[in-house]
Amino acid sequence: MKDKTVNSIGRLDFKSEELKIIHTYRYFSWFFTSLFYFFGNLPSHWIFKLSVIVLLYISVKITIEIYNRYETREKNDMEKSFIFIETIGIIFILLPTGGVNSPFIWYALNPVLISAVYLSYYFSWFNLISYLCASITTSYFFYNPTKDSINIILSKHSHLILIFILITLAVQLLAKLSSQLRNQSIELLKTNIELNKANMELNKSMEHIMSLYQTVEAITSQDNKNKIYQTFAEYTAKLTGTDTGFFWPKDCDEVGDIIYISNTIPKTVEDTLISNIEEICNDTFLSNKIFKISIEDYNFNVISVKSTSKSFGLMGFKTDISPSEIIEEHVNKLKFLSELSAIILERFHLEGITEKLMISEEQNRIANEMHDSVAQELFSISYAVHYIIENCKRMTNPQLEEKLHSLQASAHSAMKELRTTIYRLSSRKGGEKSFQSSIRDYLQNVSKLNNVDIKFDIKGDEESVSISKKRGIYRIVCEATGNAIRHGKCKFIEVDLYIDNRIIELNISDNGEGFETNQINKEDAGLGLNNMKRLVELFDGQICINSELGGGATINILMPNTNIIERKEGDLAI
Numbered sequence: 264m265k266d267k268t269v270n271s272i273g274r275l276d277f278k279s280e281e282l283k284i285i286h287t288y289r290y291f292s293w294f295f296t297s298l299f300y301f302f303g304n305l306p307s308h309w310i311f312k313l314s315v316i317v318l319l320y321i322s323v324k325i326t327i328e329i330y331n332r333y334e335t336r337e338k339n340d341m342e343k344s345f346i347f348i349e350t351i352g353i354i355f356i357l358l359p360t361g362g363v364n365s366p367f368i369w370y371a372l373n374p375v376l377i378s379a380v381y382l383s384y385y386f387s388w389f390n391l392i393s394y395l396c397a398s399i400t401t402s403y404f405f406y407n408p409t410k411d412s413i414n415i416i417l418s419k420h421s422h423l424i425l426i427f428i429l430i431t432l433a434v435q436l437l438a439k440l441s442s443q444l445r446n447q448s449i450e451l452l453k454t455n456i457e458l459n460k461a462n463m464e465l466n467k468s469m470e471h472i473m474s475l476y477q478t479v480e481a482i483t484s485q486d487n488k489n490k491i492y493q494t495f496a497e498y499t500a501k502l503t504g505t506d507t508g509f510f511w512p513k514d515c516d517e518v519g520d521i522i523y524i525s526n527t528i529p530k531t532v533e534d535t536l537i538s539n540i541e542e543i544c545n546d547t548f549l550s551n552k553i554f555k556i557s558i559e560d561y562n563f564n565v566i567s568v569k570s571t572s573k574s575f576g577l578m579g580f581k582t583d584i585s586p587s588e589i590i591e592e593h594v595n596k597l598k599f600l601s602e603l604s605a606i607i608l609e610r611f612h613l614e615g616i617t618e619k620l621m622i623s624e625e626q627n628r629i630a631n632e633m634h635d636s637v638a639q640e641l642f643s644i645s646y647a648v649h650y651i652i653e654n655c656k657r658m659t660n661p662q663l664e665e666k667l668h669s670l671q672a673s674a675h676s677a678m679k680e681l682r683t684t685i686y687r688l689s690s691r692k693g694g695e696k697s698f699q700s701s702i703r704d705y706l707q708n709v710s711k712l713n714n715v716d717i718k719f720d721i722k723g724d725e726e727s728v729s730i731s732k733k734r735g736i737y738r739i740v741c742e743a744t745g746n747a748i749r750h751g752k753c754k755f756i757e758v759d760l761y762i763d764n765r766i767i768e769l770n771i772s773d774n775g776e777g778f779e780t781n782q783i784n785k786e787d788a789g790l791g792l793n794n795m796k797r798l799v800e801l802f803d804g805q806i807c808i809n810s811e812l813g814g815g816a817t818i819n820i821l822m823p824n825t826n827i828i829e830r831k832e833g834d835l836a837i
Contacts, residue, residue, distance in 0.1 A: 282330060300315070300316065319356065346382070354398065357401050362398065371427075374390060374394075375394075488512075492576075493523045502597075502599075505582060509579055510578045511578070562581065564597060640680065643673050647670045716755045728824065732825075738798060740758060756773045757772050763824065780810055780811075
């Protein structure tokens with residue numbers, strides 16, 4: 264249906280342009296033939312000549328109006344009738360104006376052109392032959408004072424007949440070439456429409472993928488697997504253009520069977536879906552193919568989410584069409600999303616393993632230090648105390664005092680070793696600010712690479728902030744400074760971080776080009792701005808962005824310091 268519409272529109276556009284050219288020729292041919300007729304040598308009164316010219320002009324206007332009214336129609340009998348009637352009308356004009364010798368003989372090229380361009384070859388030649396025969400016959404009967412025969416008249420006007428034949432042939436060939444070019448243009452138009460449609464779909468998919476990246480990056484700051492699973496379900500529906508997507512995690516820690524669905528479906532369908540998945544999941548995880556599950560009126564297309572070393576679950580979407588008619592594009596998007604989800608979950612899994620290994624390594628280091636130093640000292644102290652208890656009655660006061668001094672020295676040594684180990688473990692007690700130094704190192708590198716002056720100031724105790732919130736603040740600083748440099752073209756950035764027992768405040772300002780703040784809440788806002796907003800929302804914070812063109816930008820973020828609040832509430836409970 265769409266192809267027919269494109270073809271129809273294309274043909275109408277070409278036909279409209281061709282008619283404009285033919286109508287322009289009609290006016291010029293009327294003007295010049297009338298001019299030669301009026302000032303010619305034909306023995307007619309000038310009033311009669313003027314009347315003929317005016318009547319012909321009226322017929323020109325009427326003919327053009329008729330053709331314009333019916334230009335939306337393809338080749339049809341109506342057009343043939345108009346052309347034939349116009350040809351007959353021109354023949355009647357030849358009667359009082361000189362027959363073949365009339366200047367208006369050339370005006371007949373108008374119906375010849377139209378029939379050659381729009382109608383069949385046979386009708387075009389039939390129309391031309393009819394016109395030439397009628398013109399020769401008119402001259403033979405009405406403008407033949409020497410009583411020449413038909414053959415002599417044809418011989419006298421053979422050049423005129425030849426010109427009409429060649430013009431008709433040339434116009435037909437040009438019309439054929441024009442038709443081929445028209446068809447090629449229509450095909451090109453159809454191709455462009457398909458490419459534009461595909462490009463729009465691609466851009467839409469890229470927007471969803473970027474949005475998925477923003478959401479996952481924000482969620483991983485809270486180490487919340489449940490939200491990641493729900494996000495996968497929602498974006499499965501978005502990328503495939505359906506109303507329902509789902510994610511089923513394998514080896515879920517939750518009690519009972521859990522499935523994350525982007526849209527509400529009947530409970531019986533949900534339970535049956537879980538049951539079917541559990542029955543076939545072992546075979547499914549061994550394959551990368553799409554498989555289908557049909558439950559009542561619901562058809563689901565499902566694929567496994569797995570890396571080379573681990574299976575994470577299954578994801579899929581509901582389709583309203585039969586399984587045999589599933590769109591290949593949706594299948595490809597589902598495969599892509601499963602691979603992307605596997606990469607994200609693999610990273611999440613590896614980060615957890617890395618964190619456990621770091622903790623285990625730190626525990627081993629502390630245990631070794633305790634064993635090699637503190638444990639030996641404590642063993643010496645314990646042995647010395649046991650010796651004093653056993654021999655105190657036989658020891659003199661100076662000997663007992665000497666042993667106690669030795670015992671005191673060993674205890675001080677053990678305390679010193681223990682304090683050293685604790686200080687190495689605690690960055691706060693050791694004076695090392697890892698969070699602060701990480702942000703400062705990042706900003707210094709950005710400053711050097713982009714020739715931008717960056718001022719950074721932090722106040723408060725960074726140890727009171729949770730690990731996940733530190734990661735979130737670090738990412739916000741990265742996004743904000745990156746936007747200021749890439750889009751704002753700034754030369755100065757100021758970053759101020761204030762940490763209190765109840766609140767965390769982050770202020771970032773620059774002297775860049777700025778932007779219109781009414782674009783912030785739109786869906787097509789920048790990736791960096793959306794990422795910052797999601798991060799702040801996940802930590803129950805508030806973000807305020809002020810900017811104007813040419814006036815730089817200021818970002819103010821407030822979020823509760825829940826780590827302090829939870830710790831104090833825990834202390835009160837104890």
